[in-house]
Amino acid sequence: MGLKQESVFDLEKQQHNLDSKIIIAFEKITEAFRVLQWHEAKEYKISPIQLQILIFIKYHAVGKCRVGYLAGELNVTKATVSDSVKTLLKKELINKLSDSSDSRSFTLSLTNKGNVLASKIEHYTDKIKMPLTSLNYSKKEILFDSLIELVYKLKSNGIIDIQRMCYTCSHYKGDKSKSHYCKLIQTTLNLEDLRLDCPEHNKIEM
Numbered sequence: 001m002g003l004k005q006e007s008v009f010d011l012e013k014q015q016h017n018l019d020s021k022i023i024i025a026f027e028k029i030t031e032a033f034r035v036l037q038w039h040e041a042k043e044y045k046i047s048p049i050q051l052q053i054l055i056f057i058k059y060h061a062v063g064k065c066r067v068g069y070l071a072g073e074l075n076v077t078k079a080t081v082s083d084s085v086k087t088l089l090k091k092e093l094i095n096k097l098s099d100s101s102d103s104r105s106f107t108l109s110l111t112n113k114g115n116v117l118a119s120k121i122e123h124y125t126d127k128i129k130m131p132l133t134s135l136n137y138s139k140k141e142i143l144f145d146s147l148i149e150l151v152y153k154l155k156s157n158g159i160i161d162i163q164r165m166c167y168t169c170s171h172y173k174g175d176k177s178k179s180h181y182c183k184l185i186q187t188t189l190n191l192e193d194l195r196l197d198c199p200e201h202n203k204i205e206m
Contacts, residue, residue, distance in 0.1 A: 032128060040124040044117060046091075049074060050084045051121050054093060057110050058118040061199065062097070065108040072161040093117060145191055152176065164201035166194045171202055 006013050008020040015021075037048040046054075052074055057065045064073075067085060071078045085108065088094045093114035099105040110118060132140070152167040154160050166172045171184040180189035184200055195201075 029128075033125075036124045036127060040121050044121060046093075046117075046121075047084065047087075049076065049080065050088055051124070053081070053084055053088065053108075054110065054114060054118040055122045057094065057108055058115065058122070062107045062109060066105070067108075069162070075161055088114070141191055144194075148194060148196065149176070151196065163196070164198050165196045166198065168204060169198065169201050170204045171200070 006017070006020075008014060008017075008023045010020075013020065014024065034048070037051055041048045041051045044051075053070060056070065056073060067078055067081050071081045074081065085094070085096075089096060092111055095109045095111055097107045097109060099107065135143070148165065148167070151160070151163065151165065155163045155165075155168060166180065166182070166189070167176050171182050172180070173183055174180040174189075180191070180194060181187070182189055184202075
């Protein structure tokens, strides 16, 4: 029988384990996002997932604005997204565009009303951005380098689904550490040039 794993929530052990402290810090940041989303969504009488859908549609290509893709993007079921889409349609915040080649398929776009709302609610992250701007640039570089590596590993382990980051793109060439190159634009990339959400992302099988 294997040894019992230590819990990151065990305060006595947590104080002597840096990994546990980092995980708890992530939990606190996740809570901050959840609170800010709920606060913003409540003010405009929508749900947090509806907030996320509106913002996603505003900034992503129409081909990605489908129920199935949104479900993968938000890591929820298609049924959950479908329910939110029905509500957004009733509120006239989005349009449903039928696919001429497949009557069962459709994409989503914002109405004028939806675009106005998306422009308001997308700033819910400002309260997180403000303290981040006070960090010096070298600290932010270290933080970003660590986070992009962690996101890639979570994707590789199947914990999160869709990621349009450089490390999962066929255009990327490098060691995911010191050397980064984009074959699409034929340019060497610095750390700050790496993307987590690239519109030209071309998925590779992992």
